[in-house]
Amino acid sequence: MAKFRLDETDHQILNMLIDNTRTPFTDIAKKLNISAGTVHVRVKKMEEAGIILGSSLTLNYEKLGYAFIAYVGIFLQNTSQTKFVLERINEIPFVTVAHVTTGKFNVFCKIRARDTQHAKEIIFKLDDIEGVYRTETMISLEESINDKKRLMHSIFENL
């Protein structure tokens, strides 16, 4: 399980793509004084090594009418049901994140909903999954930080 080694050039390519995944490879090449082909090869290699898993848009959920965020802690009747319950959770698109956790909860989810009424429906769906014993919800009053770019840049500085 040896880690894939990224060199300085890889870091610089990633740093540029993190800020804008659509940056043309020719722009990256020019900036780094390498050929566009090299950029292409490097990105390919990082995709094949499973470092780059894909890309996604950052949308403004408020403008799309999905301003309600909540965290839902789930208690299972028995942890042997964890895998089954996670598959059921995965069928609810409004759950964007789910973790198996230590501490109070067995599974901990993040949901995005249109409003209180919609959140209730999602929470009730979670509650009704077979093997779910009880849920506890914590509502977000404001998403103050949601930014993986600082982390990504920091990782490449620390590597």
Next chain:
Amino acid sequence: MAKFRLDETDHQILNMLIDNTRTPFTDIAKKLNISAGTVHVRVKKMEEAGIILGSSLTLNYEKLGYAFIAYVGIFLQNTSQTKFVLERINEIPFVTVAHVTTGKFNVFCKIRARDTQHAKEIIFKLDDIEGVYRTETMISLEESINDKKRLMHSIFENL
């Protein structure tokens, strides 16, 4: 605060970009039987309306040596300090998400660290911010779901 109206064509463009932000506009155009210029105009408009905020890579943090995820609940001495504390939190790149929340905690964060030792350092940094009264940590044993694409597709189906 009227919502920006997206039409069917916008949805189809977004659906394709969500899956791969680097999809060439010419591919999108061909698929939707419209001109590449139209795609360009539509995307531009959605960017200007603040619907599309940007794009980001999905990286494999495990392979980059950042496999440790924890949620940290923060109690403040006084909520008048919320803004100040969030600015301090924002200086720690390993905090990827922070919410002002109801319930037990005043602020709720998600952190990514290299290992237990690194997590301890991050938690201690949070604890030492002026105005932070106490923190409580819940450790992720497994990130089972982390996928906003299902949500995004679902939003455009429901709009």
Next chain:
Amino acid sequence: MAKFRLDETDHQILNMLIDNTRTPFTDIAKKLNISAGTVHVRVKKMEEAGIILGSSLTLNYEKLGYAFIAYVGIFLQNTSQTKFVLERINEIPFVTVAHVTTGKFNVFCKIRARDTQHAKEIIFKLDDIEGVYRTETMISLEESINDKKRLMHSIFENL
């Protein structure tokens, strides 16, 4: 789901009725320099639009021997039972308020009782509803504020 638009005259009528529902329409009319018929039409319209749902007396429960107030949090075995349990709760007249809530409890109630003994009987009735898993009670030592009039006036100022 467009909101019914109230104008300044509606607000003034409501502000007077909030303070005393029995204020004669002629008094309101005189004060606002409009005809009693107009007052009548306006109130009718607000009733038909479902803005005014009715009126109720404010009684002194202490003098009626009902001085004991408690909040009861209810844990359900399964949220699919919520509707059924709420119907059972609705049969107990001493429960004056019931909410489906986030956080620790599934349902959260307010009860009014004659004394500790009576409160115990009501709590036991709640506990014995099929589908109720456990209850937790918090007793009021003093009802310091119970006043919707400030809210109502404030709403009409803010509209």
Next chain:
Amino acid sequence: MAKFRLDETDHQILNMLIDNTRTPFTDIAKKLNISAGTVHVRVKKMEEAGIILGSSLTLNYEKLGYAFIAYVGIFLQNTSQTKFVLERINEIPFVTVAHVTTGKFNVFCKIRARDTQHAKEIIFKLDDIEGVYRTETMISLEESINDKKRLMHSIFENL
């Protein structure tokens, strides 16, 4: 502290007014086979005895744009501040109910807000009252019961 004695006629009058505070006294008189003057005297007496404190409208808060309900538990630094804090709370019209309670919280409030953002502002105002040490919020997903009429009728049956 002897309780005011209500007789059967008082009960019947109250039962009618509870359902509709605007019921004309002549209607009540006809129904009970007594004179309108008697109704008037009885109501007057109950008002003077402090049994009837007033009347209020039942409005549809959802239609008025105030659909967000939360319960806020308040921890004080010291209970000697209770009176002072309650006076400050009383200045916030969106707090409709406040109790001094046993158990976890010192003071327990019910608030009505327009939405999550507005609720955050109200909670922060509570948090910033001098002497308030911390607050905990529980959000209502649905107000299933809010009905004092069943209680009132029940009281008069039991008296």
Next chain:
Amino acid sequence: MAKFRLDETDHQILNMLIDNTRTPFTDIAKKLNISAGTVHVRVKKMEEAGIILGSSLTLNYEKLGYAFIAYVGIFLQNTSQTKFVLERINEIPFVTVAHVTTGKFNVFCKIRARDTQHAKEIIFKLDDIEGVYRTETMISLEESINDKKRLMHSIFENL
């Protein structure tokens, strides 16, 4: 349910008996300047009215080898079992006090044991009663106050 009226003489008799139940009635009589017969009649009357329920020794449990005190909170599966469970608890002589309570627990007990091992046996007995769902124990490190005499004297001063 009118309260029995005690007069000044009753109070003085009780005050003396509270401090020492074996005080001879002749001593009480002399002190209060009344006849021993009067003392006898008064005590009799208070016994018949159910004010005086009996008397008991105050023993030094430490010297008897019973120094371990714990409070045990009991959660029931269903409050309809309360009566049955209390009867089972009543069969365990080491439980000296049991209350039906509000808040976290359904029943709350005080136990006296010889030592940790003995306490464990008693707690396991409670846990094994049919209908008991779970127990939580809080151990006394020191019984600092156990004195009903101050209360009794205070009651007679306040009456």
Next chain:
Amino acid sequence: MAKFRLDETDHQILNMLIDNTRTPFTDIAKKLNISAGTVHVRVKKMEEAGIILGSSLTLNYEKLGYAFIAYVGIFLQNTSQTKFVLERINEIPFVTVAHVTTGKFNVFCKIRARDTQHAKEIIFKLDDIEGVYRTETMISLEESINDKKRLMHSIFENL
């Protein structure tokens, strides 16, 4: 710290006095076939050894108007204040029991009050003791068992 040794005769004497502290020594003597002098000597010896600390009446607090029982958990700012706080608690006669405890609370009290209003005053007095940081109250809905006699008899059987 050797324990005082009680023999069979001591047990029998104690068993009779536990049930009724006023049982005349001549009655005890007759029943046990010993002289009244022996009973007297034995009781004296147990008093001197500190086994018998005194005697007290069992009164009916409900009939005396003191029907409200609550348990109050006290959090101290610092355990070095324990002794001082206990002395202040000891000045409140309505606190009948106080323990230094493990677990959640530093000190755990039992109080008896006339009613909710009186309980509030006592709790506020506890809250206002210097060094007391916070209190949590659990209210008794019914004192189902309060009986040290079973324990006492059981001790003498087990000795």
Next chain:
Amino acid sequence: MAKFRLDETDHQILNMLIDNTRTPFTDIAKKLNISAGTVHVRVKKMEEAGIILGSSLTLNYEKLGYAFIAYVGIFLQNTSQTKFVLERINEIPFVTVAHVTTGKFNVFCKIRARDTQHAKEIIFKLDDIEGVYRTETMISLEESINDKKRLMHSIFENL
């Protein structure tokens, strides 16, 4: 259950063995000015009396790849299952300590694992034991003290 009496010589022997169990008896003998045979006899006697139960190595678990420590609190469905559950726990070698406890948990364990993934497997094994109702985990960020030698030396000073 009289305690075995250790004299000064026993203490000195134990003090030396505690620091290094492999100290040759001849070294101990020389230091204490007694014969090696005496040391041998004394150690034998302490082993036979069950004071010395054995000896064990202190290994560096980090270097062996077992750096992850967690405490796991276990809730049982019923304490009658305690013995059975402890036998099942005893089959998991990564549980190094297990206590029957008061308070929140029925059984409280310490586990050592290779990493988060391994910890999850162990916790799931505990969760899946028949009779285990739920578990709660607290993760160690740093083992700051793990030293029984100070205690042992202190015991022999205090004896």
Next chain:
Amino acid sequence: MAKFRLDETDHQILNMLIDNTRTPFTDIAKKLNISAGTVHVRVKKMEEAGIILGSSLTLNYEKLGYAFIAYVGIFLQNTSQTKFVLERINEIPFVTVAHVTTGKFNVFCKIRARDTQHAKEIIFKLDDIEGVYRTETMISLEESINDKKRLMHSIFENL
């Protein structure tokens, strides 16, 4: 931070020493068919590599009068005090283990005491350390497992 590599012979040596640290090297040598010198060299190397940190006796604390075990969770005022507080804790020999932890507590300790009274003194000492904000204690009713040997053997099987 490469791990020291142990081979099969090292494992076998460790396995024998784990069971009895005083096993003569000649016995180990005979059993493994190697020279005593080899055993000596291997053990030396494992000590120098920091794998073997030392050895200790397993004593019967009950027989030594130290039967009382408790876990104490410590809340700090600020985690910047962690190092200072741990140094103070380290001066109390009755604390045998201390961890910096996630979750509810900042530091989590295990203590061994003679009895309840002694435990109280130790807990009060912890409470009085500067920077300690509050403690919570959980008492062991029975130490059911305390065995690192199973873990050690298991580690060498898994390596």
